Amino acid sequence: MSGLSSPPLLNDELSKRTAVFGLHMWVVVGICVGAAFVLLLFLISLWLASRHGPPTPSPRPIPTASIPIVSKEIQEIRVDPSFRSSAARPLGEILRKPLPESDPPSSASIERQALLTPALEEESLIEQQKIHIEIGKGHRIMYPERSGGGGGVEGRSVDHALIRAPEVSHLGWGHWYTLRELEVATNMFADENVIGEGGYGIVYLGLLQDNTQVAVKNLLNNRGQAEREFTVEVEAIGRVRHKNLVRLLGYCVEGAHRILVYEYVDNGNLDQWLHGDVGLCSPLTWEIRMNIILGTAKGLMYLHEGLEPKVIHRDIKSSNILLDKYWNPKVSDFGLAKLLGSERNYVTTRVMGTFGYVAPEYASTGMLNERSDVYSFGVLIMEIISGRNPVDYNRPTGEVNLIEWIKTMVSNRNSEGVLDPKLLEKPSSRALKRALLVALRCIDPDSQKRPKMGHVIHMLEVNDFPYRDERQANQTYRSSPLEKAKLLEIVESGDSSGHECNTNVNRSSRWRKQDD
Numbered sequence: 001m002s003g004l005s006s007p008p009l010l011n012d013e014l015s016k017r018t019a020v021f022g023l024h025m026w027v028v029v030g031i032c033v034g035a036a037f038v039l040l041l042f043l044i045s046l047w048l049a050s051r052h053g054p055p056t057p058s059p060r061p062i063p064t065a066s067i068p069i070v071s072k073e074i075q076e077i078r079v080d081p082s083f084r085s086s087a088a089r090p091l092g093e094i095l096r097k098p099l100p101e102s103d104p105p106s107s108a109s110i111e112r113q114a115l116l117t118p119a120l121e122e123e124s125l126i127e128q129q130k131i132h133i134e135i136g137k138g139h140r141i142m143y144p145e146r147s148g149g150g151g152g153v154e155g156r157s158v159d160h161a162l163i164r165a166p167e168v169s170h171l172g173w174g175h176w177y178t179l180r181e182l183e184v185a186t187n188m189f190a191d192e193n194v195i196g197e198g199g200y201g202i203v204y205l206g207l208l209q210d211n212t213q214v215a216v217k218n219l220l221n222n223r224g225q226a227e228r229e230f231t232v233e234v235e236a237i238g239r240v241r242h243k244n245l246v247r248l249l250g251y252c253v254e255g256a257h258r259i260l261v262y263e264y265v266d267n268g269n270l271d272q273w274l275h276g277d278v279g280l281c282s283p284l285t286w287e288i289r290m291n292i293i294l295g296t297a298k299g300l301m302y303l304h305e306g307l308e309p310k311v312i313h314r315d316i317k318s319s320n321i322l323l324d325k326y327w328n329p330k331v332s333d334f335g336l337a338k339l340l341g342s343e344r345n346y347v348t349t350r351v352m353g354t355f356g357y358v359a360p361e362y363a364s365t366g367m368l369n370e371r372s373d374v375y376s377f378g379v380l381i382m383e384i385i386s387g388r389n390p391v392d393y394n395r396p397t398g399e400v401n402l403i404e405w406i407k408t409m410v411s412n413r414n415s416e417g418v419l420d421p422k423l424l425e426k427p428s429s430r431a432l433k434r435a436l437l438v439a440l441r442c443i444d445p446d447s448q449k450r451p452k453m454g455h456v457i458h459m460l461e462v463n464d465f466p467y468r469d470e471r472q473a474n475q476t477y478r479s480s481p482l483e484k485a486k487l488l489e490i491v492e493s494g495d496s497s498g499h500e501c502n503t504n505v506n507r508s509s510r511w512r513k514q515d516d
């Protein structure tokens with residue numbers, strides 16, 4: 001036993017009294033060990049708490065909105081015209097949109113991939129000219145219901161101390177956001193923050209540190225996209241400023257992440273308001289609709305005629321027209337096709353567009369210029385006037401194709417019959433015919449005969465003065481034979497005055513290259 005007991009010297013030391021309240025040494029040592037143990041326990045509990053995240057930040061408000069939800073099916077149609085691969089063509093001649101092939105696949109992309117699987121099995125098919133036509137989108141628009149203090153998103157683990165202030169990018173434009181900043185802004189890209197999903201990626205509502213709301217688009221097609229190239233392209237697009245174009249505020253390039261940050265436009269998109277459940281009566285009056293058409297035209301004119309090199313949107317459609325709370329239109333997604341088309345490693349000859357909006361020459365040859373945008377814009381006008389989708393298989397045979405139906409209605413002298421039944425107040429016959437005329441001119445099968453956007457604006461703005469002096473109005477607007485024929489078609493269909501398409505307004509004085 002004595003072998004196990006403490007040596008006498010140590011015993012002596014421990015039983016000595018110390019200067020601390022005359023306590024024995026062993027008592028003091030005991031207290032120290034106990035205190036160290038308690039401290040250790042405290043540190044462990046702190047560490048555990050930090051692993052579960054700092055106190056939950058207050059929930060981020062997501063605006064509740066009665067924006068109608070539109071849900072459509074995705075359908076992919078491939079055609080195979082004997083056309084040479086666009087890979088050999090210069091960038092910009094064809095603006096390509098690669099397949100969403102990289103991670104993470106969205107529901108839309110999974111669906112699309114499934115439809116494409118047989119094609120992907122054959123490598124040679126990649127050399128074929130394909131047309132990817134989508135019938136609408138399986139939009140996932142989630143506006144959470146208001147709950148208690150405003151509803152919103154559950155807080156996630158965020159650490160504001162770690163966030164750097166946004167860097168001004170090296171080319172002097174916009175912000176170069178860090179991934180961390182955007183994670184914080186979107187609550188770690190939470191499902192609750194998703195405001196939409198398109199062919200390019202998922203869009204999240206974000207709240208920046210300075211309380212600015214932004215739309216954060218997490219791009220799907222990141223594969224092979226060189227950082228420098230991406231940056232240069234984004235910066236080029238980011239310089240574009242116009243009140244009718246959604247502003248790109250900045251971007252994030254980190255690892256495989258390619259993220260775009262846009263101004264947030266708070267009133268949904270035109271597709272939702274035209275085709276969503278708005279009840280029997282649409283809030284979009286005729287005046288609002290005309291303002292949307294005019295604003296969209298101005299945004300497009302700026303892209304086509306106010307920039308060098310010009311930008312072709314390539315996917316004008318109602319879901320790409322965002323609306324603010326005053327119903328001002330803002331065209332979104334411009335330049336994205338070019339941006340993503342710059343991915344040279346990815347050989348694709350895929351011509352993208354949305355079914356019903358694609359100009360015939362673009363669909364058949366893949367050749368793209370601004371006149372294809374004009375065609376899509378013409379279809380958009382028809383959609384806005386009628387409240388109908390460009391292609392709607394739920395309608396009777398003669399009405400499936402919006403363009404054909406409108407042409408038939410006009411030639412049957414029933415222009416009024418094309419009006420959206422949800423319009424409470426009908427426009428004047430003159431105003432309706434003017435809008436229809438512009439639309440019909442824009443969808444001319446001969447792309448060369450389509451008006452430029454500047455001319456479209458001119459024709460639309462004449463509408464502002466429908467009751468101008470009769471003498472002035474009688475001075476016939478000079479038109480091509482085709483235009484005259486169309487004009488006749490429309491004018492003959494009811495209004496006896498026949499002045500709808502006359503104007504002597506000095507075009508050049510009414511043209512504005514850009515608004516902002």
Ligand SMILES: Nc1ncnc2c1ncn2[C@@H]1O[C@H](COP(=O)(O)OP(=O)(O)OP(=O)(O)O)[C@@H](O)[C@H]1O
Pocket residue numbers: 137139195196197198199200201202203215217246262263264265266268269315319320322332333
């Ligand atoms: N800047 C923004 N502000 C508010 N909402 C936006 C913004 N950008 C996009 N959205 C919403 O997110 C949805 C998806 O946008 P996105 O541009 O990715 O897809 P899309 O235009 O519907 O389809 P695609 O890009 O394939 O043509 C849009 O319909 C729109 O409602």
